[in-house]
Amino acid sequence: MKTLSIEVRYAEPKDAAEVSEVHRQSWLQAYAGLIPHTPLHQMVARRDERWWRKATRGPATLLVAEVAGVIAGYATVGLNRARALPQEGEIYELYLRPEYQGIGLGRLLFGEARGLLRSLGCRGLVVWCLEDSHIADRFFRTAGGSDICEGMEDFGATQLKKIGYIWD
Numbered sequence: 596m597k598t599l600s601i602e603v604r605y606a607e608p609k610d611a612a613e614v615s616e617v618h619r620q621s622w623l624q625a626y627a628g629l630i631p632h633t634p635l636h637q638m639v640a641r642r643d644e645r646w647w648r649k650a651t652r653g654p655a656t657l658l659v660a661e662v663a664g665v666i667a668g669y670a671t672v673g674l675n676r677a678r679a680l681p682q683e684g685e686i687y688e689l690y691l692r693p694e695y696q697g698i699g700l701g702r703l704l705f706g707e708a709r710g711l712l713r714s715l716g717c718r719g720l721v722v723w724c725l726e727d728s729h730i731a732d733r734f735f736r737t738a739g740g741s742d743i744c745e746g747m748e749d750f751g752a753t754q755l756k757k758i759g760y761i762w763d
Contacts (some may be wrong), residue, residue, distance in 0.1 A: 603660050615647045
């Protein structure tokens, strides 16, 4: 019998190329048709291997989910940027390669990110997602998030509504 290893750990500079590929695949799958084509592809191109190598050094914390030696997903966490909200922590991003979605890996990564914020003393957390991102909406609702606030995000000449989910 074979054992499949799954590990959530801090990202290292050597992970940058794989994280960049996770970002590319997950963003193109998640946002095609939501974010206009040109801004979406510009955002993906901007987050190349060099960008992610710098991201491993902060200021946000970058976690990766590794399955049998392959980086299947990542999460970035840090202090809440929406100062009007009392929650102290924020999960800025949580993405998986499409082939790793729907098998519980997102819940595992979310739980580890949430636990990390708690261990750092953050009370409560917020996560933002685009209103029309139905998969993300369902994920955060199922994880117990309450959608209590909204805002707008600019993508070139297009503004899209985003929803803030909180956990206390």
